[in-house]
Amino acid sequence: MHAPTDASSLAAFAAEVRDWFATGYPQDILAKTRNAETLGREDLIRSQAALGARGWAAPHWPVEHGGTGWSPSERQIFEAEFARAGVPTTVPMGLIYVAPVIYTFGTPEQQARWLPDILHSRKFWAQGYSEPQAGSDLAALQTRAERDGDDYIVTGHKTWTSLGHYADWIFCLVRTSDAPKATAGISFLCIDIKSPGVTVRPIRGLDGRDYLAEVIFDHVRVPVGNRIGEEGSGWSTSKYLLANERTWYARVEEKRMAMDEVRALAAQIPAPDCALGRTTAFRTKMAQTDIAISALEALVGRARAGGPNGAGDLASLIKIMATETAQAITELLLDLAGDMGAPLLTERAQGWADALPGRPSFAVPAVADYFMARAQTIYGGSTEVQKNIIARAGLGL
Ligand SMILES: Cc1cc2nc3c(=O)[nH]c(=O)nc-3n(C[C@H](O)[C@H](O)[C@H](O)COP(=O)(O)OP(=O)(O)OC[C@H]3O[C@@H](n4cnc5c(N)ncnc54)[C@H](O)[C@@H]3O)c2cc1C
Secondary structure, three states: OOOOOOHHHHHHHHHHHHHHHHHOOOHHHHHHHHOOOOOOHHHHHHHHHHHHHHOOOOOOOOHHHOOOOOOHHHHHHHHHHHHHHOOOOOOHHHHHHHHHHHHHHOOHHHHHHHHHHHHOOOOOEEEEOOEOOEOOOHHHOOOEEEEEOOEEEEEEEEEEEEOHHHOOEEEEEEEOOOOOOHHHHEEEEEEEOOOOOEEEEEEOOOOOOOOEEEEEEEEEEEEHHHEEOOOOOHHHHHHHHHHHHHHHOOOHHHHHHHHHHHHHHHHHOOOOOOOOOOOHHHHHHHHHHHHHHHHHHHHHHHHHHOOOOOOOOHHHHHHHHHHHHHHHHHHHHHHHHHHHOOOOOOOOOOOHHHHOOOOOOOHHHHHHHHHHHHHHHOOOOOHHHHHHHHHHHHOOO
């Protein structure tokens, strides 16, 4: 597709995208998101496969690997229509996190082996960074990869692995040497999660869903050809990936849509103790959240203007603003749900509406989403850690 910039071409582009979401995209998945049902592995795969088949799964990738070549305005329009249609948020581990690492640092053979399966959602990926004793202090990781001929033998324990139990592949940070500087002994290794010696155990979250897993490696044989970059270069690769991850949390259009929903609901649902509408505190928080979204959009614009890897130090700032804003939105929705949401933590399975007649659909996910959003300021590097990075790298303190 060419890159139009004039208003009528952009309007035609928006109509084309809107029309495809209304007719070409799997409508049963949209119905599930409208009904606030939890999506399973197959739904997520079908959603991304449909986008892949349309050529729209990876707008941010370079065109030669399957990106769209859209202008910033087109990307913004696409993201708005994506959010407006209720398409489930992209599962990021493949398309957003590891793919840019593969097309930037991988060999042509690795690119040919992994990128098409990510683009067309044929393989599901997970992220194996954190360990029981290595979260914020990631360089303390202990999963070892010992060289044995053309293979590594991997032994260790990854945890808090998002959707690890759905995965076909997991990209891991592993220790390949005991270099005096801890970060120098780390390599970036992709592991087929079905390999003998890998055990995956789901972990139930605060929101009642089995979103997380722990992944245990017991002498798992992994070809050396699955390492991306040089041995010992994993730390800089991991930082590149984290900058993309932290920027991706912005999802400005998704937040705008959520605020539109907040406004519409606030107009309908009377506040319990305020005859004139919702309380001043509520309205102040709505306004602050709208302003934060606009500031976030400006920051993302600056980051994107710097090119595909332009986020740099802005990534930590974007991460803090995006995740705190996401939490604020869930707090507003929780306030609106009141006691309609409270008992419904684990009720997002198919059929909840029949089991719980009369509950407004927004109130069902409100509680679960509120709890899940608590994790946003923890995963991808906690807010405190981002502030440390800003202080050191951004302000030179
Ligand atoms: C829902 C969820 C999904 C996740 N998904 C993944 C995943 O897919 N893959 C993956 O690898 N990991 C994942 N994680 C793990 C996540 O990255 C870690 O939880 C995070 O990095 C924090 O590490 P920790 O849990 O060990 O906490 P700790 O590092 O023990 O931190 C505990 C507290 O101490 C604070 N703290 C720590 N060090 C400092 C410091 N130097 N200065 C100031 N404060 C500090 C932290 O901010 C935090 O408040 C996920 C976590 C959650 C909750």
